[in-house]
Structure formats: structure tokens, C-alpha cells
Amino acid sequence: MILQKDKKGNLLLPQEHGPFYIIGDVHGCFGELQALLLKLGFSLTENRRLNRYVAVAPGNYKLVFVGDLVDRGPNSPEVLRLVMDLVEQGVALCVSGNHDDKLKRKLQGHSVHVRHGLELTVAQLAGYSKQFTGRVRQFLESLPHHIVLDDGKLVVAHAGLAEIYHGQHSKSVKQLCLFGPTNGEIDHLGLPIRLDWAADYSGSALVVYGHTPVKDPRWINNTINIDTGCVFGGMLTAISYPDLVLTSVPSTTTYAQTMRPFLEVHPLKLRQH
Numbered sequence: 001m002i003l004q005k006d007k008k009g010n011l012l013l014p015q016e017h018g019p020f021y022i023i024g025d026v027h028g029c030f031g032e033l034q035a036l037l038l039k040l041g042f043s044l045t046e047n048r049r050l051n052r053y054v055a056v057a058p059g060n061y062k063l064v065f066v067g068d069l070v071d072r073g074p075n076s077p078e079v080l081r082l083v084m085d086l087v088e089q090g091v092a093l094c095v096s097g098n099h100d101d102k103l104k105r106k107l108q109g110h111s112v113h114v115r116h117g118l119e120l121t122v123a124q125l126a127g128y129s130k131q132f133t134g135r136v137r138q139f140l141e142s143l144p145h146h147i148v149l150d151d152g153k154l155v156v157a158h159a160g161l162a163e164i165y166h167g168q169h170s171k172s173v174k175q176l177c178l179f180g181p182t183n184g185e186i187d188h189l190g191l192p193i194r195l196d197w198a199a200d201y202s203g204s205a206l207v208v209y210g211h212t213p214v215k216d217p218r219w220i221n222n223t224i225n226i227d228t229g230c231v232f233g234g235m236l237t238a239i240s241y242p243d244l245v246l247t248s249v250p251s252t253t254t255y256a257q258t259m260r261p262f263l264e265v266h267p268l269k270l271r272q273h
């Protein structure tokens with residue numbers, strides 16, 4: 001696979017037409033990720049001699065992860081190992097989520113608040129070699145904040161992205177991709193108030209994203225949120241592209257309590273597929 005970047009380093013893969021399976025926030029739910037990949041028809045083995053996972057995709061499908069591979073869940077290091085191996089093998093692409101970005105800064109030696117599940121990831125990584133954490137740091141540093149696929153018809157960004165920023169690269173676009181727009185205010189739980197960019201979206205590209213847990217995958221305009229809160233006791237969801245079929249596996253247990261309630265899907269805004 002040729003990774004094309006524009007002059008400013010943003011990842012463009014317009015020649016990649018799919019088909020894809022795009023996967024929502026995993027947050028260290030390794031067992032559920034394995035179960036979802038099996039359900040999608042991937043075969044997954046571990047080559048112990050090379051210490052690598054090997055996946056064989058059904059047909060010519062590739063995986064695209066919307067980010068937030070880590071934190072809160074039971075096994076972030078193995079999720080990282082698997083996704084890193086699949087990206088190396090050309091079977092998967094991945095964009096950065098806000099949790100991945102924070103782990104990257106932690107591994108780079110920056111001072112970050114170790115909370116919101118990062119404390120679990122740090123403890124889990126303590127059982128791994130320095131070589132492995134170095135590989136994780138390099139991998140996280142390589143992740144784009146969004147990717148443009150299929151001649152611009154598909155955009156994947158962790159928190160979604162308004163059309164005017166598709167293919168753009170700047171510090172503020174990166175912030176939007178990782179966190180989504182906020183209005184600068186704090187709610188009663190002390191969390192930033194998130195604005196619903198998707199409600200105003202009228203772009204022609206399909207935008208697939210995660211970040212804000214929803215009870216069911218949420219279509220609004222030409223966007224879909226597939227973060228169905230696996231780590232919070234929901235489901236891990238994939239959407240196929242271009243045929244837009246949803247596949248989910250339930251989480252085994254509630255690994256973390258969400259401070260925000262899951263967003264309910266507004267029936268009038270539901271798009272049927």
C-alpha cells in the first residue's frame with residue numbers, strides 16, 4: 001500500500017477504494033475485537049516465532065480504526081500489538097483518537113494527567129518490554145488525525161470532521177479530529193460541552209467517526225458515529241464500506257463507568273440502511 005501524504009503530512013489515500021470495515025472505539029477490549037474480526041470473516045493467528053499476529057482478510061477488505069485503541073479496557077497492549085501488526089501487514093489503517101494521542105505524549109515523556117483509564121494502560125504496559133513501548137510510541141507518532149479515502153468520498157476521523165477541513169492539516173484541524181468542536185463551556189460534570197457538528201453536516205463525503213458513545217450507531221446527514229461504547233458495557237461495531245452494513249458484538253462486561261450517559265438516537269434523524 002502506498003501511503004500518500006500531502007505537503008503538510010496529512011494522510012491521503014484517494015486511490016484506496018475499499019472495500020473497508022471501519023471499526024469504532026476499542027479502548028483495550030481485546031476479546032471483543034477478536035470476536036468482531038472473526039464475525040467479519042477474518043482469520044487471526046499468532047506467529048509465535050516472529051511474535052506477530054497475522055490476519056487474513058475476507059476478500060480484499062481492509063480494516064480502518066477510528067482511534068481510541070487504548071484506555072479504560074482490560075488489555076490495551078494486545079489491542080495495540082494486533083493493530084500495529086495489521087497496519088504493518090497492510091491489512092489495516094488507523095487514525096489517532098484523543099486517548100491514543102495522550103498515551104503518545106506520556107510515552108514521549110511529557111507530563112500528562114494519568115486518569116480517564118490511562119492509569120490502566122500504563123499499568124498494563126509495565127508488563128511489556130522497553131522495546132515494545134518504543135514500538136508503541138513510534139506507531140502512535142505515525143498516526144494521522146484523519147484519512148481521506150475513495151477519491152474523497154469517505155473520510156475517517158476520530159471525532160468526525162466538518163467538510164471544509166477534509167484533507168486539511170493544522171493544529172486546529174487536529175484538535176477537531178481528536179476532540180470535536182466544543183463551545184468552551186464546562187457542564188455540571190466538569191466535562192467540556194461538545195457541539196453536534198454532524199447535525200450541521202451537508203458534505204458529499206461520508207464521514208465515519210466515534211468518540212462520543214451512542215447506544216446504537218447514529219446516522220445524521222452523511223455521517224455515522226460507530227462508537228457504541230464497548231468498554232462501557234455496550235457493543236463493538238464495524239461498518240462496511242461501500243455497502244454500509246453494520247456488524248456488532250456485545251461487550252463481555254462493563255469495564256468502566258461512563259460519566260456521560262450514552263447519546264440516544266433521535267428517531268427523526270435516523271437514516272435507514
Ligand SMILES: [Mn+2]
Pocket residue numbers: 025027068097210211212227
Ligand atoms: Mn473513545
